[in-house]
Amino acid sequence: MKRILVVEDEESIRELICLNLEKTGFTVLGAGTGEEAVEIFTREGSSIDVILLDIMLPGISGLQVCKQVRQLSSTVGIIMLTAKTQEMDKISGLMLGADDYVTKPFSVSELMARVDAIYRRVAMSGGGQTSTLHYGPFEMNLKSRVLRKNGDPVELTQVEYQIMELFLKNPDTVLDRMEILKSIWGENYYGDDKIIDVNIRRLRMKIEEEPSRPRHITTVWGVGYRFKA
Incomplete structure (x- = not known):
């Protein structure tokens, strides 16, 4: 229901x-x-x-x-x-x-x-795949939808989880902002693409040792973001 x-x-x-x-x-x-x-x-x-x-x-x-x-x-x-x-x-x-x-x-x-x-x-x-994504210190269970870093769970909202899943499926790849927007919010999203940057800031606060000097989610100026271990 x-x-x-x-x-x-x-x-x-x-x-x-x-x-x-x-x-x-x-x-x-x-x-x-x-x-x-x-x-x-x-x-x-x-x-x-x-x-x-x-x-x-x-x-x-x-x-x-x-x-x-x-x-x-x-x-x-x-x-x-x-x-x-x-x-x-x-x-x-x-x-x-x-x-x-x-x-x-x-x-x-x-x-x-x-x-x-x-x-x-x-x-x-509520369900879905049973596989697990591994990359560097990160592990994501696609059934329980839990992200772990170095074995410790990272609490994510649904949007943050989807962004991390996208990154883990495309490691070391530059994803442009519109690609992220369409993948997470859909082709017909009416809102401001600033929503991407705010969610990236939130993710950095959760997975980076130094969010102001990110190691894992890096900005590719004028294009988008790259995820790396």
Whole structure:
């Protein structure tokens, strides 16, 4: 069963989103405040696949909710709803573990497509291949979807996991930014390609000894990134 938590304080917008999600087969839970969202996720988080989370909320903000949710789960998909003027909030949300963001005002069809893409990514974690990827100090189990470095598990969000899987399948290869974007977010992604750079920053903080002087994920200026042991 597909379950999604919609966190939006404007009731009319929340009802519109919930109605359209229900039409596409989701079981929808709604929350109007950050506190309510955290309470619902604490109680039912294991059954929730995706969270649609507005940044501007009464009480604790969507960014704070994102942070608390990520402390409870690295696998739930999180899409932030942001205003066009909230550029720094977009980056902050991604750095806190959000998988994607949608800018208001948005079309319902775009929002549904983005939710579906995140859901499919989360659903992939339930099964799949049984093989393991090895490269240098890294080992990735494609069934359990766990990355280890020198035997120690590295906790990743779904997006971070997919980027690392792409790197491990293409070691010592320069991947251009558009190639990464299309592989992870899909051919019809509407958002800013800056989302790649933010996720690379997050990954470096998790796998590099010195994130400011990366050894494993290096930048190829004007092109993209190379992964090496």
